[in-house]
Amino acid sequence: xxxxxxxxxxxxxxxxxxxxxxxxxxxxxxxxxxxxxxxxxxxxxxxxxxxxxxxxxxxxxxxxxxxxxxxxxxxxxxxxxxxxxxxxxxxxxxxxxxxxxxxxxxxxxxxxxxxxxxxxxxxxxxxxxxxxxxxxxxxxxxxxxxxxxxxxxxxxxxxxxxxxxxxxxxxxxxxxxxxxxxxxxxxxxxxxxxxxxxxxxxxxxxxxxxxxxxxxxxxxxxxxxxxxxxxxxxxxxxxxxxxxxxxxxxxxxxxxxxxxxxxxxxxxxxxxxxxxxxxxxxxxxxxxxxxxxxxxxxxxxxxxxxxxxxxxxxxxxxxxxxxxxxxxxxxxxxxxxxxxxxxxxxxxx
Amino acid sequence: xxxxxxxxxxxxxxxxxxxxxxxxxxxxxxxxxxxxxxxxxxxxxxxxxxxxxxxxxxxxxxxxxxxxxxxxxxxxxxxxxxxxxxxxxxxxxxxxxxxxxxxxxxxxxxxxxxxxxxxxxxxxxxxxxxxxxxxxxxxxxxxxxxxxxxxxxxxxxxxxxxxxxxxxxxxxxxxxxxxxxxxxxxxxxxxxxxxxxxxxxxxxxxxxxxxxxxxxxxxxxxxxxxxxxxxxxxxxxxxxxxxxxxxxxxxxxxxxxxxxxxxxxxxxxxxxxxxxxxxxxxxxxxxxxxxxxxxxxxxxxxxxxxxxxxxxxxxxxxxxxxxxxxxxxxxxxxxxxxxxxxxxxxxxx
DNA sequence: CAGTGGATAGAAAGCGCTTGCTGCGAGTGT
DNA sequence: ACACTCGCAGCAAGCGCTTTCTATCCACTG
Numbered sequence: 001x002x003x004x005x006x007x008x009x010x011x012x013x014x015x016x017x018x019x020x021x022x023x024x025x026x027x028x029x030x031x032x033x034x035x036x037x038x039x040x041x042x043x044x045x046x047x048x049x050x051x052x053x054x055x056x057x058x059x060x061x062x063x064x065x066x067x068x069x070x071x072x073x074x075x076x077x078x079x080x081x082x083x084x085x086x087x088x089x090x091x092x093x094x095x096x097x098x099x100x101x102x103x104x105x106x107x108x109x110x111x112x113x114x115x116x117x118x119x120x121x122x123x124x125x126x127x128x129x130x131x132x133x134x135x136x137x138x139x140x141x142x143x144x145x146x147x148x149x150x151x152x153x154x155x156x157x158x159x160x161x162x163x164x165x166x167x168x169x170x171x172x173x174x175x176x177x178x179x180x181x182x183x184x185x186x187x188x189x190x191x192x193x194x195x196x197x198x199x200x201x202x203x204x205x206x207x208x209x210x211x212x213x214x215x216x217x218x219x220x221x222x223x224x225x226x227x228x229x230x231x232x233x234x235x236x237x238x239x240x241x242x243x244x245x246x247x248x249x250x251x252x253x254x255x256x257x258x259x260x261x262x263x264x265x266x267x268x269x270x271x272x273x274x275x276x277x278x279x280x281x282x283x284x285x286x287x288x289x290x291x292x293x294x295x296x297x298x299x300x301x302x303x304x305x306x307x308x309x310x311x312x313x314x315x316x317x318x319x320x321x322x323x324x325x326x327x328x329x330x331x332x333x334x335x336x337x338x339x340x341x342x343x344x345x346x347x348x349x
Numbered sequence: 350x351x352x353x354x355x356x357x358x359x360x361x362x363x364x365x366x367x368x369x370x371x372x373x374x375x376x377x378x379x380x381x382x383x384x385x386x387x388x389x390x391x392x393x394x395x396x397x398x399x400x401x402x403x404x405x406x407x408x409x410x411x412x413x414x415x416x417x418x419x420x421x422x423x424x425x426x427x428x429x430x431x432x433x434x435x436x437x438x439x440x441x442x443x444x445x446x447x448x449x450x451x452x453x454x455x456x457x458x459x460x461x462x463x464x465x466x467x468x469x470x471x472x473x474x475x476x477x478x479x480x481x482x483x484x485x486x487x488x489x490x491x492x493x494x495x496x497x498x499x500x501x502x503x504x505x506x507x508x509x510x511x512x513x514x515x516x517x518x519x520x521x522x523x524x525x526x527x528x529x530x531x532x533x534x535x536x537x538x539x540x541x542x543x544x545x546x547x548x549x550x551x552x553x554x555x556x557x558x559x560x561x562x563x564x565x566x567x568x569x570x571x572x573x574x575x576x577x578x579x580x581x582x583x584x585x586x587x588x589x590x591x592x593x594x595x596x597x598x599x600x601x602x603x604x605x606x607x608x609x610x611x612x613x614x615x616x617x618x619x620x621x622x623x624x625x626x627x628x629x630x631x632x633x634x635x636x637x638x639x640x641x642x643x644x645x646x647x648x649x650x651x652x653x654x655x656x657x658x659x660x661x662x663x664x665x666x667x668x669x670x671x672x673x674x675x676x677x678x679x680x681x682x683x684x685x686x687x688x689x690x691x692x693x694x695x696x697x698x
Numbered sequence: 699c700a701g702t703g704g705a706t707a708g709a710a711a712g713c714g715c716t717t718g719c720t721g722c723g724a725g726t727g728t
Numbered sequence: 729a730c731a732c733t734c735g736c737a738g739c740a741a742g743c744g745c746t747t748t749c750t751a752t753c754c755a756c757t758g
Contacts, residue, residue: 083419
């Protein structure tokens with residue numbers, strides 16, 4: 001029923017071996033033979049059987065990209081950049097033509113592991129994990145073990161925007177969340193703010209922790225005392241920002257600024273402030289993180305920290321493909337850039 | 350080196366066949382035996398070899414999701430919903446545990462075909478194509494041919510937010526872009542607008558065409574004459590909206606409203622208007638399409654057409670998994686809902 | 699007590715492809 | 729003219745798993 005290599009071989013009057021070699025292009029085949037084979041492939045409309053090929057060759061052309069939330073542009077942008085480096089190699093046979101696939105873990109540790117196992121099953125050529133990790137110890141250990149196994153099996157593992165998992169053989173491109181957060185809060189402090197609310201992400205995420213730590217470092221360095229009640233945990237989405245802001249306002253109406261875990265949260269915060277009759281930044285300043293495309297369109301435009309998501313993703317993709325040297329020590333830190341815009345100003349008297 | 354089924358069998362003192370049956374759970378195995386096998390699997394840390402399994406069983410557990418732009422929440426939301434229905438079946442062996450992978454075509458017809466071929470290679474269990482199709486005839490034919498081959502090979506093909514490709518055996522959930530666009534423009538006309546600019550998407554996309562046609566239908570029905578110079582083509586992104594708006598303003602400063610191909614474009618339009626010193630909606634009304642999450646946060650919030658992306662995606666996912674009956678005739682139309690918000694108002698005198 | 703059938707387990711034949719090794723004919727050095 | 733490369737094609741042995749068919753063991757039934 002379906003066309004196999006053997007059919008093509010028969011039609012081209014050569015052995016299956018030759019057809020295989022023409023298709024893989026890693027063995028000398030006379031031009032005339034190649035031509036004949038290619039014609040047969042075309043006429044028969046032959047499509048390689050991936051599983052069979054992977055089985056025999058003990059490798060596959062799958063590259064997995066794990067993201068926490070595919071509906072969030074933060075991940076979408078990275079995934080897009082990674083994929084462009086992987087799938088985009090275009091026509092050429094040699095090396096290229098990999099199937100870059102993104103897997104949505106939804107932030108669930110189990111799904112993350114499931115996907116890693118599934119990719120391991122498929123003998124993926126490489127795996128890129130993006131975004132913060134969950135800090136639950138057993139889970140972290142399980143993931144680390146899985147990653148180690150993957151690298152041992154020859155799968156290249158790259159972490160993009162995620163802290164290094166020591167001893168796994170993975171390459172890490174981590175974001176300097178702490179430093180970025182610190183500079184952001186320093187900016188606010190510099191404007192004169194002293195009562196800053198902080199809307200964090202989910203409590204057990206590395207990203208959440210690092211950003212919060214950066215914020216607190218800045219406060220501590222400036223000698224500003226911090227009320228623990230001014231920090232609220234939530235999710236990395238708009239709704240969370242909205243609700244957390246109302247909560248913060250309830251706890252401390254005197255806040256002059258709100259620092260959000262990311263831009264979506266910040267937007268939610270803006271909405272809540274506006275509905276509460278507060279002006280931005282006259283009454284309350286707001287700051288986000290990531291500098292996603294929509295942040296500049298907010299009114300007023302959002303003060304935030306720009307993370308070079310696309311660049312980092314592209315680099316991760318190249319490393320995963322073996323087209324770029326991993327950084328020394330298999331770890332590199334990517335800095336964010338403070339973007340001062342309209343949503344932050346001097347506090348009201 | 351790597352653990353195989355045979356190793357597990359040896360350890361559990363059973364035949365490979367038995368191990369396979371335990372793992373696949375579709376054949377009676379005595380509880381005690383099963384137990385022993387499972388223990389061996391665990392102790393050896395065995396991971397099934399996907400390619401080998403797919404080869405032998407002539408099926409795979411891959412499900413492909415094709416999107417035009419993974420960085421765009423429009424696709425992210427759909428992909429997320431689809432994936433939730435596919436990958437989320439959780440622990441159970443039976444039926445579940447599929448690897449839902451999203452493939453980013455970047456809107457490129459070639460990449461789309463490449464991915465389809467790659468998925469065909471992998472003998473994917475199902476494929477979901479999201480978003481508008483390119484209207485280039487040869488390409489459309491090539492895609493249709495590919496889809497037909499896929500369905501013939503037993504791969505379930507679902508189109509989500511994409512017009513039916515006749516004769517391919519695919520199931521289509523199409524969005525009523527035309528109707529939605531028409532109702533949107535009717536709303537604007539009802540407010541009294543007569544000079545409306547239209548910022549379209551890329552010219553050769555079905556989505557672009559349908560939305561534009563809906564817009565024009567409304568105009569025609571209201572007897573409003575349309576200046577072709579009031580339509581500008583661009584891309585489905587913010588930047589395009591920004592630039593197109595400036596261009597429209599140049600061509601016709603007297604426009605009282607701008608209808609954008611989607612929400613991102615609309616946001617760009619808002620930015621351009623604001624920078625031009627025009628108020629929204631007092632001077633110019635703006636409308637978008639899709640109702641993405643950020644649209645409600647715009648200032649003023651965006652009048653738009655809500656597309657039930659998550660619902661449609663979930664349904665597409667279920668159909669792809671064979672967990673829901675395809676609609677009669679293998680085609681269903683999903684309507685959009687007009688969301689009237691702050692960005693549209695009566696035109697200035 | 700032989701006969702029967704249900705429940706399990708095993709043997710073995712592939713699934714379609716890759717690749718190490720062998721084979722063969724033609725060009726080359728002396 | 730002879731042995732010797734060298735370039736190219738074929739043979740055949742798997743890769744690790746699934747699944748059909750067969751064998752076995754028991755518990756019953758008549």
